[in-house]
Amino acid sequence: MKRFLLGSGALLLLPFAAFANCPGITVADMGGVAPGAFPEQYELSEFQTAANCTMEMSANPGIEGFNAQIRNNPALPALADRIPAEPLVVVPYDKIGTYGGTLDGMSEANEAGTSDFMSLRHVNLVRYDDDLETIVPNVAKSWSWNDDYTELTFKLRKGQKWSDGQPFTSADVKFWYDNLELDTNINEKPKDYVTVAGQPMVVEAPDDETVIFKLPAPKPGLLAHFATHFAQAFQPKHFLGQFHPAINPDADKLAKSLGFENGYAVIKAYYGNSDWMDTGTPMLNSPDKVAKMPGDAAPTLESFIVVKETTEGRHFVANPYFYQVDTEGHQLPYINEMDEVFVNDQQVRLLKFVNGEVDYKAQSMQLSDAPLLLENQESGKYTIQLKPRISMHAISFNVTHPDLEKRKIFGDVNFRKAMSTAINRDAMNETAYFGQGTIQQYTGFSPLPAYIDPKWKDFETKYDPDAAKAALDQLGVVDKDGDGFRDLPNGDPLVLNLQFATQGIAGQVVELVSQNWADIGIKSVVKEVTSDEYRSAQSANQLDVGLWEKGQPVGIILGNNELWVPPFENYFAHRTGMLWAEWVDSKGASGVEPPDYVKQMMADIDLLQSTPSGTDKFKETANRLVENMVSNMLFIGTAITPSPLYFSNRLGNVPEFKTASYEYYRTYPYRASQWYIKN
Numbered sequence: 001m002k003r004f005l006l007g008s009g010a011l012l013l014l015p016f017a018a019f020a021n022c023p024g025i026t027v028a029d030m031g032g033v034a035p036g037a038f039p040e041q042y043e044l045s046e047f048q049t050a051a052n053c054t055m056e057m058s059a060n061p062g063i064e065g066f067n068a069q070i071r072n073n074p075a076l077p078a079l080a081d082r083i084p085a086e087p088l089v090v091v092p093y094d095k096i097g098t099y100g101g102t103l104d105g106m107s108e109a110n111e112a113g114t115s116d117f118m119s120l121r122h123v124n125l126v127r128y129d130d131d132l133e134t135i136v137p138n139v140a141k142s143w144s145w146n147d148d149y150t151e152l153t154f155k156l157r158k159g160q161k162w163s164d165g166q167p168f169t170s171a172d173v174k175f176w177y178d179n180l181e182l183d184t185n186i187n188e189k190p191k192d193y194v195t196v197a198g199q200p201m202v203v204e205a206p207d208d209e210t211v212i213f214k215l216p217a218p219k220p221g222l223l224a225h226f227a228t229h230f231a232q233a234f235q236p237k238h239f240l241g242q243f244h245p246a247i248n249p250d251a252d253k254l255a256k257s258l259g260f261e262n263g264y265a266v267i268k269a270y271y272g273n274s275d276w277m278d279t280g281t282p283m284l285n286s287p288d289k290v291a292k293m294p295g296d297a298a299p300t301l302e303s304f305i306v307v308k309e310t311t312e313g314r315h316f317v318a319n320p321y322f323y324q325v326d327t328e329g330h331q332l333p334y335i336n337e338m339d340e341v342f343v344n345d346q347q348v349r350l351l352k353f354v355n356g357e358v359d360y361k362a363q364s365m366q367l368s369d370a371p372l373l374l375e376n377q378e379s380g381k382y383t384i385q386l387k388p389r390i391s392m393h394a395i396s397f398n399v400t401h402p403d404l405e406k407r408k409i410f411g412d413v414n415f416r417k418a419m420s421t422a423i424n425r426d427a428m429n430e431t432a433y434f435g436q437g438t439i440q441q442y443t444g445f446s447p448l449p450a451y452i453d454p455k456w457k458d459f460e461t462k463y464d465p466d467a468a469k470a471a472l473d474q475l476g477v478v479d480k481d482g483d484g485f486r487d488l489p490n491g492d493p494l495v496l497n498l499q500f501a502t503q504g505i506a507g508q509v510v511e512l513v514s515q516n517w518a519d520i521g522i523k524s525v526v527k528e529v530t531s532d533e534y535r536s537a538q539s540a541n542q543l544d545v546g547l548w549e550k551g552q553p554v555g556i557i558l559g560n561n562e563l564w565v566p567p568f569e570n571y572f573a574h575r576t577g578m579l580w581a582e583w584v585d586s587k588g589a590s591g592v593e594p595p596d597y598v599k600q601m602m603a604d605i606d607l608l609q610s611t612p613s614g615t616d617k618f619k620e621t622a623n624r625l626v627e628n629m630v631s632n633m634l635f636i637g638t639a640i641t642p643s644p645l646y647f648s649n650r651l652g653n654v655p656e657f658k659t660a661s662y663e664y665y666r667t668y669p670y671r672a673s674q675w676y677i678k679n
Contacts, residue, residue, distance in 0.1 A: 022053035024096040024328040038136040039129050040671070042089040047327065055329040057083065059320075060099045062336055066317035069307045071296045073164050076320055083331060085159040086141055088324045090674050093653045096326055097334035097676030103359045103651075105340045106349060110311060112531040113503045114278045115230060115572075116363030117340050119666035120675075121302040121316065122277070125154055125226045125233050130669045132658055135227045139234070139301060139323070140211075149218040154211045161321040162299035166238045170205035175237035177203040179244050180271065185264050189585060191275070193225050193560045197606040218610045221558025228556050228665050231275040236299045243267050259289045270298040276572075277302075283309040303333040303673045313341040324673050334676035344530055346502045356380040359648040359677075360667075362660055366506040367433050370644045385645040386436075387660045390553060393505045394442045395419075395513065395636040396546035400579035400592050405488045406544065409477060416633035418471035420460040422520045423513055427463075429639055432508045437639030444563055444629045446551030446640070451619040456630040461637070468520045477522075485523040496524035497544045501531040504548035504574070509638065535571060541578040548574035550635055552663050554622075557605075558613070564605040564625060566594055568634065576634060597628045604628075652676045 025031045027040055033051045036042035048055055059079045060066075067076050076082065107114040125140040137143075140154040160168040180186050181194045190200060202214040213222065226233055241247035243255055243263035251263030260266050269286045272279030281297040282290040283306075290296060297306045301323070304316035316338040324332040343349050350369060352358055354376045373384050397410035397419070409415050420441075429437040441459045448457060472478070476489035488494045496517070500510045507528060514524045524545075529537075537543050550573065552563055562569050566580035575581075580598060582591030604625050611618045629635070643660035653675050 022048070022055045022328055023051050024326070025051070025091060026095055026327075027091055027093045028095075030091075039131070039134060040091045041136060042091070043137075043141060044087055044089055044325075047089045051327075055089075055325070057087075057325060057329045057331065059331045060318060060334075060336065062099070063318065063320050063331075066336065067320045069317050070163065070305060070320075071307075072294060073320075077165070079331065082161060082165070082321045083159075083325065084157040084161075084323050086157045088138065088141070088157070090324050090326055090332060090671060092326055092674045093655050093671075095652065096328055096330070097653055097674060098679060099330075099334055099676075100336055100679075101650075101677030102337040102339050103335050103675075103677065104357065104648075105338060106343055106352065106358050106361060107313075107340055108344045108364065108503060108531055109342045110280050110284060110309075111276070111278050112342075112344070113364050114340075115662060116361065116666050117338075118230065118277050119668050120338065120360070120672040121304040122230065122665060122668050123232070123301050123303070124229070126223065128227050128664055128669045130655060130658065130671075132661075132664055132669060135223060143223065145220070145223075149220040150215045152213040152215070152222055154213075156209045156211065157323060158209055160301070160323050162236050162239075162301065163305045163319045163321055164236075164239070164295070164299040165321060166236070166299065167208070168234070168236075168301060169208040170211045171208070172234045172237050173211045174203045174205045175241055175247070176233060176235040176275075177201070179237075179241070179246055180235055180267075181275070183244075183246075186267065186271070191231070192562050192565065193229060193231065196222075197610065217606075218612075219559070220613065221555065221560070221609055223559070224555045225559030228663065228668075229560070230277055230665065232277065232301075234301065235271065239294065239299050240267050240270060242294075258292045260286075266293070269293075281306060281309050284311070304338050311342070313339065315339050322673070326674060332673040334674065346507075353382070353646055354380050356382055356648065358382075358646065359651055360654075361646040362643070362666055363662070364503040365644045365646065365660070366502065366508075367436065367641050367643055368506045368508045370434070373644055373646065381649045383647050383649060385647065385657055386642045387645055387657050389549070389551075389641055389643050390446050390659055390661050390663045391549040391551035392440065392442065392446070392640050393509050393638045394546075394548065394550040394574060395423075395638070396574065396576040396634060398541070398543050398545070399577050399634070400541060401544070402541055405490050405492055406494075409475065409488060409494075410544075412475060413632055414471055415475055415477070416636065417460050418468040418475075418520075419517065419522070420633060420636045421462060421464045421471075422468035422522075423516050423636070423638070424463045425461055425639060428509060428512050432506060432512060433639060433641045437641040439639045440637055441630055442550060442635040442637030443626050444551075445554050445557065445622070445626065447553065448626075449554055449622065452623055452626050456626050459630050460633065465516075465520050472520065472522075479521060484521070485518075486521040494522065496522065498524050498526045498547060499529050499534055499537060499543060499545075500526070500547040501529055501534040503531040504534065510547055538575055539571065539578070546574050546576050546635075549662075550574040556663055558609055561605040561609065564601045564629070566598060574635070597632055601625055601628050650678050652678045 023031050025033050036046050105117040127138045129136050141157050142155045144153050196215045196219045197217050199216040204212040243251045243266040245251045255263040255266045269282045283296050306314050308315040399411045401407040425439045440457045441461050443456050477486045480487040480491050514526050566577040567575035579592035580594035604621050608621045
């Protein structure tokens, strides 16, 4: 449908089909058109051949108004000059959508609980299809490997543009890698996912549409990394490069004219200290300087760009240069704008869900929320999908705790085993998970591949409080002062501070664990905090106990080693052994040296990523990784459970999700650019 605003303010809806001469096929009705090389999408020439048509392109009639909200964007050229010569043709799920409306989303705070909303607009070189098995083109139109997986070549779309109309080329990929990811002025050390066995890659850009990643060792999982990770493999060189001294000799001079110390300070105002897409923009970080800066936010390739940001939320408008079209040639996205509000209080969030004030939400939704949400679906005009998770709620002890007495006990695997067997997972499953969970130990790989010994799923999960008490007695963790609770071997009180954020784990689960531990004489104090507070305490090595979800499928692990190297994940996730990580990062100059089994895992993950999948060597290495992780109980598992996904009934083209999954980047496989708001 086309939407036009009449003089009275009314909306006139006209069928899209009147303006296009290619068939508006959908996944539900392919109209006899043969599928393309990849499911649910085509390259333009491929589609025109399959459908025997010549596509005519058309745009959202409100796009000039959106462009006007993007500060310093030039006047819009013709649509043919805004989309690539080789756009990605997206097959909508159910119907050709209608332009219009604002999608209402909710996160917890700036950079807290925002990955869900971020995934709605996210793009990267490739993505997983909604079967969660097939990697398909996205920003890149194709890719190829050499024979030994040491060279990955991408072909980009000819004529693609950034959201400010400037060309997107291979130079933007090389700039991202060489001048941002590897620059220690921006990142103290390279992220594990931009290295191979700890060594940097070489990125070549022989022409505007060709990018070559040359790897120091095989890493077949690099492609899966680009398909699932929030880190986008490109940044606007024309925009950020003007502040980089390696690109512009006058970068510092330009920065000082804007009120910044140097060019790097401007880059960080736009890009932060990482490649997390939701780092606050200058609108939030530098409001006193933003008017003098070249834009409110850095140009993007995403479907939407932020045009307003405060501590209370953000507002986005459709990207006038977005590279995707539907099968009738209408530039995506269909939805005009997105509004993201920050609500940190779980009860307030639930009230908004019940009242139908939100269009979509998955992150921070816990199974314990499901009964209330299911009960109010009809009145709130929304639908709940209960879908299996990949990660599970997990528990860890701070094995490098600053209190040396706690460190000694937490670092003893027999203590960790006792605390695992003290958890009544059957009761937890019935009470917190409504009997929907599958009890399992944390194994690193989730789901556990068939070639891994299944015994590790059940390791130390049987509820045995008497055995737990006996183990604690043997460790000298006994009640020394007669108050009914166990103390540290030196006589100091042992009180576990159980700080948690609902983004990472359900409060009911934490309360049940606390009670189970009290039953064996371990005192704890439960306190809910914001996700930012939790992460800050974790980063400062101040947590007693880690409480967050954890787990990744093998396909992602092959491109990302973080689960197996101290601190065993990233800032946004579940970490432990912070001082081990410091030792690794400093090459032994500071921190605490990790035990041999940790060093073995570090070596094995590098070996696994460089070994052809399915070989005996691969399976042997994977089994050794799991054995070292599980038998040493660095992370204690609970159960694999479903989780609720929330969708307003006014959203169209929304399919059934397969998982409630951060690991595949939430909505990214489900093509939110073709979602639309029903009239």
